[in-house]
Amino acid sequence: MAYTLGIDIGTYETKGVLVDFEGGIVAQAARGHQMLVPQPGWAEHRPEEDWWGDFIYVCQALLRDSCVDPRDIKAVACSAIGPCMLPVDAEGTPLMNGVLYGVDGRAEAEVRELTDRIGEDVLIARCGNALTSQSVGPKILWLKRHRPELYAQTAHVLTSTSFLVQRLTGEVVIDHYTAANFAPLYDVDTQTWADDLADDILPLDKLPRLLWSGEVAGCITPAAAAETGLAPGTPVTAGTIDAAAEAFSVGxxxxxxxxxxxxxxxxxxxxxxxxxxxxxxxxxxxxxxxxxxxxxxxxxxxxxxxxxxxxxxxxxxxxxxxxxxxxxxxxxxxxxxxxxxxxxxxxxxxxxxxxxxxxxxxxxxxxxxxxxxxxxxxxxxxxxxxxxxxxxxxxxxxxxxxxxxxxxxxxxxxxxxxxxxxxxxxxxxxxTTGASYGDAFLAALAIGGVAREDIVQWNxxxxxxxxxxxxxxxxxxxxxxxxxxxxxxxxxxx
Structure with missing residues (x-):
């Protein structure tokens, strides 16, 4: 038998599924966590405990409950809340809690300043989006201004999915769907990172490598295998935001x-x-x-x-x-x-x-x-x-x-x-399993195990x-x- 594994990190719960190539769910697991609100208008997660810790727990539970040989899992895909902002050092160690998506409004002043400086029309034309609390660019600028000592140690700025993929494969990547939320640092026409609208936010080499969600980012490293129970060398996709995986899960x-x-x-x-x-x-x-x-x-x-x-x-x-x-x-x-x-x-x-x-x-x-x-x-x-x-x-x-x-x-x-x-x-x-089921399908798609139209039979x-x-x-x-x-x-x- 052959299987794919999908795990999704939500705002309050992590869910995972192990799925066969006909779409049958072999095992499911979940683990809850909290959204931290350090002060009104802020929203955070603890990346080690709530993202990576949950991933390990759910992955091990799926393997234990299914009795599936990890070598029979042909691909892994993950998704997570997004877009988030997480600075990490050169070893990939988080420098602070992950700043969550649009429910965190701490960068209101930076949103306003960047919009005034660049112009909303230019932002929409170049980045596809006006700047809002959903945008990661202003939150990186907030980091630079309000946590300069952490900004100075930052080797990469990740989102939640990027952090998981980095822990699993050692690769620092992000999918284009998520990257578009990094305005004003993503150009939707060229589909590349760009800093000509605001070169004072972050050097572009500190942003992840761009991939499509259906592409393989790398393979499970021996260190990740030891923590999760997965087989070394198992392909891992670039992943995406939970909502996109959820949409794909229902066709x-x-x-x-x-x-x-x-x-x-x-x-x-x-x-x-x-x-x-x-x-x-x-x-x-x-x-x-x-x-x-x-x-x-x-x-x-x-x-x-x-x-x-x-x-x-x-x-x-x-x-x-x-x-x-x-x-x-x-x-x-x-x-x-x-x-x-x-x-x-x-x-x-x-x-x-x-x-x-x-x-x-x-x-x-x-x-x-x-x-x-x-x-x-x-x-x-x-x-x-x-x-x-x-x-x-x-x-x-x-x-x-x-x-x-x-x-x-x-x-x-x-x-x-x-x-x-x-x-x-x-x-x-x-x-209605949601994003984790969509992840499992995207994992199968990435290695050629299914065609896109097969989701109708899966679900x-x-x-x-x-x-x-x-x-x-x-x-x-x-x-x-x-x-x-x-x-x-x-x-x-x-």
Missing amino acids: VDRPGDMMMMYGSTIFIILRAAERVADPRIWYAPWLFDGEHASMAGLATSGTLTHWFRDQIARDLDPADAFQALANEAAASPPGANGLLQLPYFSGERTPIHDVHAKGALFGLNLTHTRGDMYRALIEGIAYGTRHVTDTFAELGHAPERLLAVGGGTKNALWLQATSDITGIDQVVCEK PVAETITATPCVVYETGYRLFRRLYEQTKDIARVL
Whole structure:
């Protein structure tokens, strides 16, 4: 038998799968970790413990539970949250915690300064993206200014996936899809690193070597084999960001396909026939040369459900809390009896790009229940999602097919509310394992074990969530948009 292994590092959990070449899952494993918030607006992980430590734990669990001979694993691929910023020294040792993706807004001043200096039009034309909290370039500049002693020791700046691949193979690489988030240091036309827009951020030789996600970066080293249990010499792909692997896991592979990832954040990827340039959304080359993707993401989604459970539902058994809360919310009607939730608990990413945006629960009175509040939270996330899908539609890129994936697909209320509020049907595939499953497929693809179209056989469609129009939601969406506009000045000074 022959197998591939995929491991994904998420915001709160690492997941791994061992898969045969027909797409059958032989073993699964997972391990949780925390997102560190050292101060408001910051978000970090510990690279040794949360990234590499989790990888080792999950890898060893897969080998133990499956009893598969490591020599029968023909390729490995990994993905992780991104884009992150991690400076390492010449030995590859992390110099600080990994700075996370757009939920970390510490470089707001650098974003503003670089945008003023370069110009948003130039940034979009050259880099494909305006600078936001999602951009790595400003965070490297923040490192240079606020941690100069660490900047001076930096041999390379990695992202989360790059760090894993470096530990596995010794190679310092990054895929183009991830690299596009390093604006203003990545040129989307030449698909190379470039510093002519800002030569004061970082010497380009400190950035990883560029590869496509389907390319092999290197092979498992003897040192990595000793730690993980994998066989030395096993090919390892360049990897990618978790959302891209998640999209590929459900067959997002043709123009017009859109993925809706229900995870710690809502993340959306549209496979586009052409490059879409607009400051409200993000652009990147897709996983393969000559292909395009447009992305969007909320800052807090599944993270909010965890917050609500931990703060408002402490009386419930954590193991059963989400189902109990879903049952309570189901007893509340659409519109949550007049409650509106702004889900901006870590600022907001697309399409408003406002690091100062705040969460709010508006309309409370003495008749409201916890179920009303939880339903309002779910609907608030769905309203934020509609703001994104409406933006794509305004740009002439409404999805032709919407595929849902991620842990949140187990929440029927959330799925249905999202379809009803956006007005878009959603396809749910048989396997909602997510990014790690997409990694396993990409690993098989990299060594010629499968063709791209084989993902349809690996992961067929299981059900369709049909959108049901609702007048209450139309009114709620208009009020949701107004509530943000009428409170954003207050939020900025809180």
